[in-house]
Amino acid sequence: xxxxxxxxxxxxxxxxxxxxxxxxxxxxxxxxxxxxxxxxxxxxxxxxxxxxxxxxxxxxxxxxxxxxxxxxxxxxxxxxxxxxxxxxxxxxxxxxxxxxxxxxxxxxxxxxxxxxxxxxxxxxxxxxxxxxxxxxxxxxxxxxxxxxxxxxxxxxxxxxxxxxxxxxxxxxxxxxxxxxxxxxxxxxxxxxxxxxxxxxxxxxxxxxxxxxxxxxxxxxxxxxxxxxxxxxxxxxxxxxxxxxxxxxxxxxxxxxxxxxxxxxxxxxxxxxxxxxxxxxxxxxxxxxxxxxxxxxxxxxxxxxxxxxxxxxxxxxxxxxxxxxxxxxxxxxxxxxxxxxxxxxxxxxxxxxxxxxxxxxxxxxxxxxxxxxxxxxxxxxxxxxxxxxxxxxxxxxxxxxxxxxxxxx
Numbered sequence: 001x002x003x004x005x006x007x008x009x010x011x012x013x014x015x016x017x018x019x020x021x022x023x024x025x026x027x028x029x030x031x032x033x034x035x036x037x038x039x040x041x042x043x044x045x046x047x048x049x050x051x052x053x054x055x056x057x058x059x060x061x062x063x064x065x066x067x068x069x070x071x072x073x074x075x076x077x078x079x080x081x082x083x084x085x086x087x088x089x090x091x092x093x094x095x096x097x098x099x100x101x102x103x104x105x106x107x108x109x110x111x112x113x114x115x116x117x118x119x120x121x122x123x124x125x126x127x128x129x130x131x132x133x134x135x136x137x138x139x140x141x142x143x144x145x146x147x148x149x150x151x152x153x154x155x156x157x158x159x160x161x162x163x164x165x166x167x168x169x170x171x172x173x174x175x176x177x178x179x180x181x182x183x184x185x186x187x188x189x190x191x192x193x194x195x196x197x198x199x200x201x202x203x204x205x206x207x208x209x210x211x212x213x214x215x216x217x218x219x220x221x222x223x224x225x226x227x228x229x230x231x232x233x234x235x236x237x238x239x240x241x242x243x244x245x246x247x248x249x250x251x252x253x254x255x256x257x258x259x260x261x262x263x264x265x266x267x268x269x270x271x272x273x274x275x276x277x278x279x280x281x282x283x284x285x286x287x288x289x290x291x292x293x294x295x296x297x298x299x300x301x302x303x304x305x306x307x308x309x310x311x312x313x314x315x316x317x318x319x320x321x322x323x324x325x326x327x328x329x330x331x332x333x334x335x336x337x338x339x340x341x342x343x344x345x346x347x348x349x350x351x352x353x354x355x356x357x358x359x360x361x362x363x364x365x366x367x368x369x370x371x372x373x374x375x376x377x378x379x380x381x382x383x384x385x386x387x388x389x390x391x392x393x394x395x396x397x398x399x400x401x402x403x404x405x406x407x408x
């Protein structure tokens with residue numbers, strides 16, 4: 001829960017973020033479990049499902065960033081969350097009537113993710129408008145703690161609901177949480193902004209991409225995140241069928257292993273303030289990529305030692321370290337980016353990094369369908385190795401302190 005010394009408007013945003021992230025995680029966890037256990041999907045098909053649920057990040061992040069720089073971010077986020085609510089209700093109705101199919105599940109996942117994109121892009125540009133600069137790191141930590149709780153509870157809840165009651169209840173819970181997120185946003189008093197001058201898409205794209213790519217601290221952040229997401233979604237694309245057929249896990253157990261990802265995120269978010277005080281700023285950032293590589297190596301070990309415990313450890317590590325990355329790299333981005341560019345730069349980084357997810361899922365689908373999930377795990381290890389090397393070789397890892405905020 002956000003502490004009382006943060007503004008009321010931010011606390012409402014943090015609670016809305018918790019509800020929205022929980023709805024998203026329940027839906028994301030439920031979809032591949034339903035696809036494999038109820039619709040008979042294989043490795044290739046679950047990879048394509050993951051691609052459909054992440055493709056909007058590649059296609060729509062920058063348009064969402066343009067809107068975030070020019071319109072009410074609160075209204076944009078509320079409308080986006082309402083769209084996700086509609087997609088969840090549609091899955092619920094189809095599951096109840098027995099009409100749900102893999103193509104419909106993928107289509108509605110795409111629609112729901114469209115709402116996720118706009119919410120995700122707008123939120124980081126709204127936070128600096130609601131809290132003073134001295135509290136940015138604290139506020140980002142609370143936002144990520146809420147996300148971590150959602151990642152911990154969502155998959156476990158989805159797995160338990162599907163195992164005991166079927167597919168429909170999990171989507172009903174997700175829809176209710178999504179509605180709550182919309183209602184919480186409605187109470188935020190967003191500070192007024194001066195109207196932005198008329199711009200063109202290519203000009204906006206050039207400005208946002210140019211700033212992110214040319215900045216010596218943002219470029220390695222961008223590249224590291226791209227390789228991380230490629231590798232992570234190669235792994236995620238095949239994990240559920242791998243867990244069913246190689247690790248011999250049930251729906252409950254799959255949900256539990258996925259939930260340890262969120263447990264790791266909660267542990268990392270809670271430990272973040274102490275770690276930030278004890279270590280140089282750049283070292284804190286580097287922990288995430290190194291933890292990702294460690295997690296991939298642990299998951300690869302299950303090829304020779306099939307173990308639910310090792311799978312849980314891998315997901316815990318990939319939750320613990322990268323949550324420190326998200327908190328610290330987001331704070332760095334907010335500090336070095338001028339206010340007028342923040343929405344577009346956030347969109348560029350979201351588009352490039354989250355846009356890598358459908359590419360990673362497609363690679364996982366192709367390699368998994370042709371060579372098996374086992375090969376995908378080894379490819380994921382290589383991807384995690386690259387992202388760790390990129391950040392360790394950059395000036396970011398050598399930062400002692402957070403740079404001064406760029407402001408206007």
